[in-house]
Structure formats: C-alpha cells, structure tokens
Amino acid sequence: MSMPHDTFECGHTLEELSIYxxxxxxxxxxxxESCPECRNGLDSLRRLSAAGNELFASDVAAAGSGTDEWMKDILANLALELRPGRTIPLRSDDPADTLSETEGAxxxxxxxxxxxxxxxxxxxxKLDGDVTLPGEPVTVRADLAVLFGQHLMDSAASLRQDLAEALARHTELTIAAIDITITDVIDAPREEQ
Amino acid sequence: MTTPLKSVVISVDGVTEVFPARSLWQRLPARAASVLNPRAAEPENDALVDVRDQDGRTEVTVRVGVSSEARTPDVVRGVAAAVRKHFAPADVSVKVTVARIAPAGPVAAGSHDA
Amino acid sequence: MRDQLDLVPDAILVGRAADGDTAAFEALARRYGPHMRASARRLTGSYADADDAVQEALVQAWKQLDTLRDPAAVKGWLLRLTGSRSIDLLRRRRNHTSLAGGEDDAPPDTVSPGAGPETTAVAGAGIESLKAALATLPEEQRRCWILKEINGQSYEEIAQTLNISPASVRGRLARARTALVREMEDWR
Incomplete structure (x- = not known):
C-alpha cells in the first residue's frame, strides 16, 4: 500500500494540488494556468470530488427517509429526559398542601x-422573572415563525390575546407583558440541502 | 394499595394523566406510552402515587397531566381535595405537581406519540 | 402539527428542543437522520454499528443542545457528533478484536466496498470505482476523507474528532485523494 510519491515533471505533486x-x-x-500536468491533476481531483458527491447522494438515498421505521426505532430507544425547569407554585386551599406546575408544562x-x-x-x-415566587411580575418572551402570506401584526396580536387567556386559565402568574418576536417568515417547504 | 388512590386522582375533572410520582424527571422516557397514556399498561416499578409517613403525618405525592380545556389551578386544588377526602379522617398533606398541560384524549399528535 | 414542524427552520427547532420540546427534537432527527446514517455507515462499515452511532449521537445532542452556540449550525454539529460516536465505536471494536487476537486494519466490510442490499439504485461507474478505491485506503486516510467529503467537516473539526493535529489531517487527506485518484484511474 505504499504510494509512490507522485511528483510531476514540473516538480509539483497531487497533494499540493489537493491542498490548493x-x-x-x-x-x-x-x-x-500554464502547466498541463497540474491542470490534468486538478481535473482528476475535481472528478474525484464529483464522484464523492455522487457517492454521498447515493449513500443518503440508501439510508432511507427520516420518517421510516429505522428512525422510529431509534427515536423510541432514545428515552429523552424531560426538562421540568423551575417549579411554579399554585395556591392551595389547605396550608398543609404544596401545589405546583412545572415550567416545562x-x-x-x-x-x-x-x-x-x-x-x-x-x-x-422564556418566562422572565422569578416564577417561583407568587405575585412576582413575569414577562413571557416567545419567538415566532410565521408562514409567508400571514399578516404579521395580526398574527402577533391574536397570539398575544390567546396567550394571555391560556396563561390566566392555567397559571397564577402575574403576567407583566407578553413579548412576541417574529424571527422567521417561512416561505416554502424546506428539506435538507 | 395505591391503585384505588390512582383512580381517585384520575377521576377528578380535568385530569388527563397520572405520572409516576417520584424520581421522575431523571427516569421518565419522554416517549414511553405506557407512562404517558393512562390506557396502556402501567409500569410495575414506578408507583403512580407515592404515600409515605413523614414525622407522624402521611404525605401523598401526585403528578398529573391536565387538559388544556380545564383550569389548571382549579383541577390541582380538586385533586388535593379528593386525596384528602380519600384518606379522611386521617390527616394528610398532599403534594400535587402538574407536569403537562395538553388537549385531553389520546396523546396529542406531534407531542409524544410515535 | 407534525408537518408544520417539518417546515420550520433549524434554529426554531433547536430553540424549542432546548426548551424541552421532544417533538421539535424528533423533527430535527428526521431531517438530518439520513445524512447521519449515511456518514456513520461509511465510517463504521456496518449497518448495525451505524444505527448505534446515530442513536448515541442523538442522545448526546439532546443533552448538550444548550452548548450549541449557533442554532442554525445544528446540521454540522449533528454530523460531528455522529463522526465522533462512529470513531468511538470503531475504537471499542478494535480493542475487542485485538484482545481476541485478530488485529486487522480493515473494517468489518458490510457496507464498503460492495453494493449492499440497500444500494439498489443503479450507481454510476464513478461511484463504483470510488467505493473500490476507498476500500484500498489505509483506515486513517479513509476516515479523514469521509469526515471531509461526506460530513463536510473542516480540518480543525476532523482533527478534534480523530485526536490528531490539523496538519496531519491535511496530509492524510491529500494522500487519500492522491491514492483515490490513482486507484480510480486504474479502473477507468
């Protein structure tokens, strides 16, 4: 397996061209620009690179889709640990009781x-503020991606309203503000490039 | 012993699920249908409701999922009251944690199902 | 909702997954799983080991999502994790086989060079000769080449994965390409 050191007549090597x-x-x-040997060498390396791209494409195709059984099996085996986050207290009718919901929920x-x-x-x-203390003002900050064609201001306004209602229904947090940042406008189905 | 207590908890209006009570977040597989779905078989080793004596007082620990159509604080207080009633006249302290707020019914699409 | 998550950009999914959203993490896994699997198969040379490596990489990714500085760079990060876990797996295998006495530089050749049962597509002549040429490379050179060309890793990243210097990566990669070009020309 010892490669002869491939030096062209001009003194350069394929290795140098590869690094180039x-x-x-x-x-x-x-x-x-002027050396035919080096240009041939570069052509060979480019053909190799093209073959590499083909191999990559065929390997990815052979790997199957991310929605296939194999990925379902892997995902089922992962046993991802949930992230409860902080403990958000809820009022109790009896002083002996401790009632709460998790930040993750x-x-x-x-x-x-x-x-x-x-x-x-x-x-x-994000819930900004000390959610573990009753009555502390809390600001909700949410990033939002909006599909192209939606009216951004309307989307943000209805979300703010829906969130206010849901948080009032399911928490006892004192919501000081709901900040919505539209981080993305999604315009087309995307796949791995 | 704890199984009747579990049915007491699950029958409170708005409770959708009962999760194993202890050492949960470290152990609970996010996708384990047997844990997340009350209809599936219960894991044998994880007590769904934890009852223990603490300084002469009985301490009950419960972790639940609540329907997003319900009102979580009311549901949680309802759970505490139901547990207290179940143990009456014994004096208990009840610890209830809501680990999930989601639409009722089969595990919601796009959340934990396969 | 599942379809909706499949539409959103990586950075959104990474943010949600870091917040604890398993569904978003699974959407990422579905998006880049095939690439991870392809890379792991080339590196480990085994279908079963490849899926183990992908699984280990995903477990690590879930635990370390917070350390990812640029959420939009999640694809490269997942592939780097896949590369590292694949190399680890090979090292564990290697230790086993050398303990068992059979020390051999060639990987268990389930995937390369031959067409496995799953490569049913009519592969171009370029692919076939490249596969054959890859099989003749010394293992360290082959790893460098795969990490560069299949995973798209930089010299620095490959150096970290293989625990060698960037200069060695540069040298091995250049020697790998030289050898591949020669081998493939013999095939033409």
Whole structure:
C-alpha cells in the first residue's frame, strides 16, 4: 500500500494540488494556468470530488427517509429526559398542601397555543422573572415563525390575546407583558440541502 | 394499595394523566406510552402515587397531566381535595405537581406519540 | 402539527428542543437522520454499528443542545457528533478484536466496498470505482476523507474528532485523494 510519491515533471505533486483546492494556497498560482500536468491533476481531483458527491447522494438515498421505521426505532430507544425547569407554585386551599406546575408544562402550553394559530409556529419561549415566587411580575418572551402570506401584526396580536387567556386559565402568574418576536417568515417547504 | 388512590386522582375533572410520582424527571422516557397514556399498561416499578409517613403525618405525592380545556389551578386544588377526602379522617398533606398541560384524549399528535 | 414542524427552520427547532420540546427534537432527527446514517455507515462499515452511532449521537445532542452556540449550525454539529460516536465505536471494536487476537486494519466490510442490499439504485461507474478505491485506503486516510467529503467537516473539526493535529489531517487527506485518484484511474 505504499504510494509512490507522485511528483510531476514540473516538480509539483497531487497533494499540493489537493491542498490548493481546499485552501486556495499554492506557492506559484500562475504556474497552474500554464502547466498541463497540474491542470490534468486538478481535473482528476475535481472528478474525484464529483464522484464523492455522487457517492454521498447515493449513500443518503440508501439510508432511507427520516420518517421510516429505522428512525422510529431509534427515536423510541432514545428515552429523552424531560426538562421540568423551575417549579411554579399554585395556591392551595389547605396550608398543609404544596401545589405546583412545572415550567416545562407552561412552556409547552405556550408553544401549543402558538402552534394552534393558523400559519404560526412557536420557537424559543422564556418566562422572565422569578416564577417561583407568587405575585412576582413575569414577562413571557416567545419567538415566532410565521408562514409567508400571514399578516404579521395580526398574527402577533391574536397570539398575544390567546396567550394571555391560556396563561390566566392555567397559571397564577402575574403576567407583566407578553413579548412576541417574529424571527422567521417561512416561505416554502424546506428539506435538507 | 395505591391503585384505588390512582383512580381517585384520575377521576377528578380535568385530569388527563397520572405520572409516576417520584424520581421522575431523571427516569421518565419522554416517549414511553405506557407512562404517558393512562390506557396502556402501567409500569410495575414506578408507583403512580407515592404515600409515605413523614414525622407522624402521611404525605401523598401526585403528578398529573391536565387538559388544556380545564383550569389548571382549579383541577390541582380538586385533586388535593379528593386525596384528602380519600384518606379522611386521617390527616394528610398532599403534594400535587402538574407536569403537562395538553388537549385531553389520546396523546396529542406531534407531542409524544410515535 | 407534525408537518408544520417539518417546515420550520433549524434554529426554531433547536430553540424549542432546548426548551424541552421532544417533538421539535424528533423533527430535527428526521431531517438530518439520513445524512447521519449515511456518514456513520461509511465510517463504521456496518449497518448495525451505524444505527448505534446515530442513536448515541442523538442522545448526546439532546443533552448538550444548550452548548450549541449557533442554532442554525445544528446540521454540522449533528454530523460531528455522529463522526465522533462512529470513531468511538470503531475504537471499542478494535480493542475487542485485538484482545481476541485478530488485529486487522480493515473494517468489518458490510457496507464498503460492495453494493449492499440497500444500494439498489443503479450507481454510476464513478461511484463504483470510488467505493473500490476507498476500500484500498489505509483506515486513517479513509476516515479523514469521509469526515471531509461526506460530513463536510473542516480540518480543525476532523482533527478534534480523530485526536490528531490539523496538519496531519491535511496530509492524510491529500494522500487519500492522491491514492483515490490513482486507484480510480486504474479502473477507468
């Protein structure tokens, strides 16, 4: 398996050309324009790169779709640990009781409210403020992706209203503000490029 | 012993699920249908409701899912009251945590199902 | 809702997953799983090991999502994790086989070079000769080439994955390409 050191008659090597293709570094760039051997070498490397792209495409095709059984099996095996976050207290009728909901449950609620509006998908959601103390002012910050064609201001306004209602229904937080940031406008189905 | 208590909890209006009570967040597989779906078989080792004596007083720990159509604070107080009634006349302290607020019925599409 | 998540940009899914949304994480896994699997298959040379590597990479990704500085760069990050877990798996295998006495540089050849049962598509002549050429490469060179060309990793990233210097990566990659070009020309 010992490769002979492939040196062209001009003194350059395929290895140098390979590095040139990756980095653009070459001691004597003008030489590449005039040397037939080096140009042949570059052509070979480009053919290799094209074959590599073909191999990659065929490997990915052979791997199957992310919606196939194999991925379902992997996902079923993952046993992702849930993230409860902070503990948000709820008032109890009896002083001996301790009632609460998890921050994770409230974040999921905020996401589902945003997802259920037509043409919007929630991104990151934050509860700013000490949610573990009753009465502390809390600001809800939600990132939002909106499908192209939706009226952005209307989407944000109806989401703010729906969120206010859902948070009043499911928490005892003192909501100081609901800040919605539209981070993305989604215009077309996307796939891995 | 704890099984009747579980049915007491699940029959409170607005409760959709009962989760294993302890050492949960470290152990609970997010996708385990047997845990998330009350209709499926219950895991044997995880007590769904934890009852223990603490300084002569009985402490009951419950973790539930609540329907998004319900009002979570009311549901939680309802659970505490139902548990207290179940143990009466014994004096208990009840700890209820809501781990999930989601539409009632089969596990919602796009959340945990396969 | 599932379809909706499949439409949104990576950064949104990463933000949600970091907040604890398993559905968003699964959408990411569905999106990049085939690429991860393809890479792991080339690296490990085994269908079963590849799926183990993908699974381990996803477990690690879920735990470490918070450490991802640029959420939009999640694809490259997942592929780097896949590369590392695949190499780890190979090392564990290697230790086993050397303990068992059979030390051999060739990987268990389930995937490369031959066409496996799943590569039913009529592959171009270029692919076939490249597969054959890859099989003749020393393992370290082959790994560098796969991490660069299939995973799109930088010299620095490959160096970290393989625990060697970037200069070694550069050298091995150049030697790999030289050897591949020679091999493939023999096939033409």
């Amino acid at each position: 293709l990756d980095t653009g570094e070459f001691a004597d760039p003008h030489h590449l 409230v974040l999921a609620l905020v996401r589902s409210v945003a997802d259920n509006l037509p043409g919007t998908v929630a991104g990151r959601v």
